[in-house]
Amino acid sequence: MTDFRPQQPGEIPSDATVPKVVVSRISLYLRELQRLEAAGQQTISSSQLGTLLGFSDAQVRKDLGFFGQFGYPGVGYRCDELIHAMRDILGTNHAWPVVMVGVGNLGQALLGYRGFGRQNFAIEAAFDADPAKVGQTIQGVRVQHIDELPAVVKEKGIRLGMLVVPAQRAQEAADRLVAAGIEGIVNFAPVTLTLPPHVQSVSVDLAIELEQLSFAVTSKLAKIVP
Amino acid sequence: MTDFRPQQPGEIPSDATVPKVVVSRISLYLRELQRLEAAGQQTISSSQLGTLLGFSDAQVRKDLGFFGQFGYPGVGYRCDELIHAMRDILGTNHAWPVVMVGVGNLGQALLGYRGFGRQNFAIEAAFDADPAKVGQTIQGVRVQHIDELPAVVKEKGIRLGMLVVPAQRAQEAADRLVAAGIEGIVNFAPVTLTLPPHVQSVSVDLAIELEQLSFAVTSKLAKIVP
DNA sequence: TGTTGTGAACTACTTCACAGCA
């Protein structure tokens, strides 16, 4: 290997402000690259990668340009290098322990979802307030009482949590996560959480996804601009 | 009631092209309004609604302005009227039957999720290729063999589908949905589907949500611009 | 030749600010 050009891999130019949408595309690039590498492909150009995901070549290059220079003119990008660089960017070159709060239907299914491990996330502990659930072991994870959350978070140095409780209990559970020291929350409840500014969150609202389709399929007139 | 101002409720000015992000905020407005109405609130101003969801008042008014005039100057919006109007916009004033393909862990959990019904979606049929699953009844839905998909879709006039199969089978399953006449797909597999242009899709990638948090929490330097 | 990296141009989205209405 000649020169690994991202001088400080994963380091971001200190004045950079990266649009959210760019970060989400980085995740898509990573996912696709992992597939390509598994299929034995060594290098890829911005236009190939873009075509696979439905983006323009310029978009791919601009997005990567937020974080450094990773390509070889005339050649493209080396899949292995780019995968490593993008995991550095996303922070997933090391494993992330995650807590889950709420072990209902959906929570139990998520405990068994393999995709998290593939991207280096591991659900280390699960919590519920229901005494009937506490003590059970689901998908290899023992369910603990919610009161134990702060101790576990502290002991294991956990920074991320998944919130999988019913809507009416979501804010209170979020407050507990915040109090325990969690810094980022994936919220599966269909409510907008009120959080202190140092805590990040992303929401997954399953019904909203269907509503978007309902709109798209219904409205013959209005084209959805992507 | 004096005049119901959205002249043709739900009808969209024929030259309108509505940005995707606007439609997703409409869903959020609707969700919040449903909560407010359930709590007994009769009217709401754009700034109140915006504050609850973290948007500006102008944003709320502009978004609604894509679809018509719904407000009363000096007063705000009537919750009940606005809920009705937004359901007209999204197409959810009538119930949507939905098919599910793939009844694994996650699929079974989604079959039991109450949030779909609340927004007027009903999973009418579920399909799997695994003979061990076919014939079971899960959450009140009988699992049928995937080969029966086209007949059921046609018979019940179903237009939307949820794809909940492993990544390596997602494209093939999507092709089956398309062949059966489905027009919109919620894709839970972590792959980008190739679909004909008349078929809409939205993707839910659970690992990507965690990656976004990992990035946000990791990068002290780069602020995520919302 | 093929492909990157990147300013410049363009497009899309958001916020401002205010006329008009109740």
Add this chain to the structure above:
DNA sequence: TGCTGTGAAGTAGTTCACAACA
């Protein structure tokens, strides 16, 4: 007065287009 609806102004994101390089 309070609040909507909406052009105008401003900001953010995307695409263009080309110099530089392998």
